Amino acid sequence: MKVKLILPSLTEARSAFWRPIKYSLFPPLGLATLAAYLDNTDDVEIQDQHVESLNLNDTPDLVLIQVYITNAKRAYAIARHYRDKGVYVALGGLHVTSLPDEAAQFADTIFLGPAEQTFPEFLKDFRAKSPKRRYVSTNGRTIQNQPPVRRDLIKREKYLVPNSLVISRGCPHHCDFCYKDAFFKGGASFYTQRVDEILAEISRLPGKHLYFLDDHLLGNPRLAAELFEGMRGMNRVFQGAATVKSILDGDLIEKAAKAGLRSLFVGFETFSPENLRQSNKSQNLMLDYGRAVRRLHDLGIMINGSFVFGLDNDDPDVFKRTVDWGVSNAITTSTYHVLTPYPGTRLFNSMEQSGRLLTKDWDLYDTRHVVYQTRGLTAKELEDGYWWAYKEFYRWGNIFKASFAHDSLQHQLKHLFYTGGWKKFEEFWNIVINTGGLKRMLPLLELLLCEVETKKSDRESVAIFVR
Numbered sequence: 001m002k003v004k005l006i007l008p009s010l011t012e013a014r015s016a017f018w019r020p021i022k023y024s025l026f027p028p029l030g031l032a033t034l035a036a037y038l039d040n041t042d043d044v045e046i047q048d049q050h051v052e053s054l055n056l057n058d059t060p061d062l063v064l065i066q067v068y069i070t071n072a073k074r075a076y077a078i079a080r081h082y083r084d085k086g087v088y089v090a091l092g093g094l095h096v097t098s099l100p101d102e103a104a105q106f107a108d109t110i111f112l113g114p115a116e117q118t119f120p121e122f123l124k125d126f127r128a129k130s131p132k133r134r135y136v137s138t139n140g141r142t143i144q145n146q147p148p149v150r151r152d153l154i155k156r157e158k159y160l161v162p163n164s165l166v167i168s169r170g171c172p173h174h175c176d177f178c179y180k181d182a183f184f185k186g187g188a189s190f191y192t193q194r195v196d197e198i199l200a201e202i203s204r205l206p207g208k209h210l211y212f213l214d215d216h217l218l219g220n221p222r223l224a225a226e227l228f229e230g231m232r233g234m235n236r237v238f239q240g241a242a243t244v245k246s247i248l249d250g251d252l253i254e255k256a257a258k259a260g261l262r263s264l265f266v267g268f269e270t271f272s273p274e275n276l277r278q279s280n281k282s283q284n285l286m287l288d289y290g291r292a293v294r295r296l297h298d299l300g301i302m303i304n305g306s307f308v309f310g311l312d313n314d315d316p317d318v319f320k321r322t323v324d325w326g327v328s329n330a331i332t333t334s335t336y337h338v339l340t341p342y343p344g345t346r347l348f349n350s351m352e353q354s355g356r357l358l359t360k361d362w363d364l365y366d367t368r369h370v371v372y373q374t375r376g377l378t379a380k381e382l383e384d385g386y387w388w389a390y391k392e393f394y395r396w397g398n399i400f401k402a403s404f405a406h407d408s409l410q411h412q413l414k415h416l417f418y419t420g421g422w423k424k425f426e427e428f429w430n431i432v433i434n435t436g437g438l439k440r441m442l443p444l445l446e447l448l449l450c451e452v453e454t455k456k457s458d459r460e461s462v463a464i465f466v467r
């Protein structure tokens with residue numbers, strides 16, 4: 001059987017938002033995970049439109065397309081193209097789960113929720129020529145005893161971070177703006193692999209660098225502690241994501257650092273307690289963000305801070321406050337988002353019920369556009385402020401200022417090169433990508449993620465205590 005798995009690009013290559021390096025970071029791991037359920041005799045191909053032009057001239061027996069909200073239009077067009085040729089098309093992913101009736105118009109079969117259990121069931125039905133229109137994941141979810149991810153199908157040389165992995169699904173929290181509860185409806189919403197399986201997966205990966213793409217790498221503290229213990233001596237450096245609370249609790253973050261954690265994505269989101277309560281992000285309440293930052297820096301861990309603008313208690317000063325805090329607290333990179341009510345989330349439902357949604361053009365649900373009636377800020381103030389924040393945070397002056405806020409010269413240089421390299425050398429990255437040199441950049445990234453000598457910081461960060 002000939003099977004094609006496609007990830008359409010999240011934004012078009014001709015769009016003003018297209019940054020080749022941003023879209024060349026991670027391979028389509030979800031598709032490679034599902035491909036593991038296919039037979040060895042199947043002829044399987046994964047195509048990722050972020051890093052290659054799609055070849056749509058073929059006629060496989062089955063096409064599976066992963067649909068996110070901002071690639072939905074492209075995904076549906078590809079689906080239509082193949083169905084017109086008589087090819088069987090299946091769609092799955094976050095957007096399909098949020099809006100199954102919309103997606104079903106373009107597919108022979110749709111998958112709702114995580115597909116690790118339903119995809120093998122579908123394959124059995126498909127081979128027996130009796131596939132169902134809809135497969136819904138409910139109970140019995142697990143990612144233990146899975147067949148190994150089909151990394152042989154990933155074109156490693158096209159990605160800066162080919163060694164990405166996911167060891168869990170979901171997250172233990174329930175923020176109103178997050179896709180998570182909608183996607184995992186009807187079954188477990190946070191579950192993990194076994195430590196021995198994770199360590200086996202890590203030892204199959206070449207090189208030194210790893211990127212855990214889990215929503216919350218420290219979400220299961222017992223598993224994380226065992227994992228980090230098992231990783232000591234493996235000579236790895238890694239990056240991941242975690243909450244402010246998990247950084248402050250116990251000594252898990254020290255264990256992570258000893259195992260090789262060198263940079264962490266942290267969802268600070270907002271400094272306003274009212275905003276946190278409104279978003280059901282109670283895990284961030286009563287926490288000292290500044291102390292979490294100091295703790296990470298004392299361990300030599302760089303920080304990618306995530307911030308949301310446009311929550312109802314934001315005012316026009318929120319952009320400057322957020323950028324100033326990030327710079328004075330030496331945050332390495334900042335990711336800003338315009339609040340976006342994704343379909344299926346509690347935020348979307350409440351905005352729809354109160355008539356606040358301005359559009360259902362899913363292309364605009366990209367966290368750069370305002371798609372709802374704002375409060376406290378006008379839509380123009382919000383979009384202008386969002387762009388201003390990016391520009392201001394990544395100004396050379398501020399990059400230097402944030403870099404030199406670190407204690408050691410080594411940490412300062414790491415910060416300077418990491419932030420500058422990520423945001424200031426677009427043309428350089430374009431040349432690297434176009435000349436097929438991305439794989440040669442990995443040692444450089446590993447160098448930037450080397451361990452730094454740190455002394456306990458007595459530097460006062462601008463503490464914002466969120467009550």
Ligand code: SF4
Pocket residue numbers: 170171172173174175178179180215216243267
């Ligand atoms: S902590 Fe992050 S992943 Fe978990 S529910 Fe909140 S936004 Fe989603």
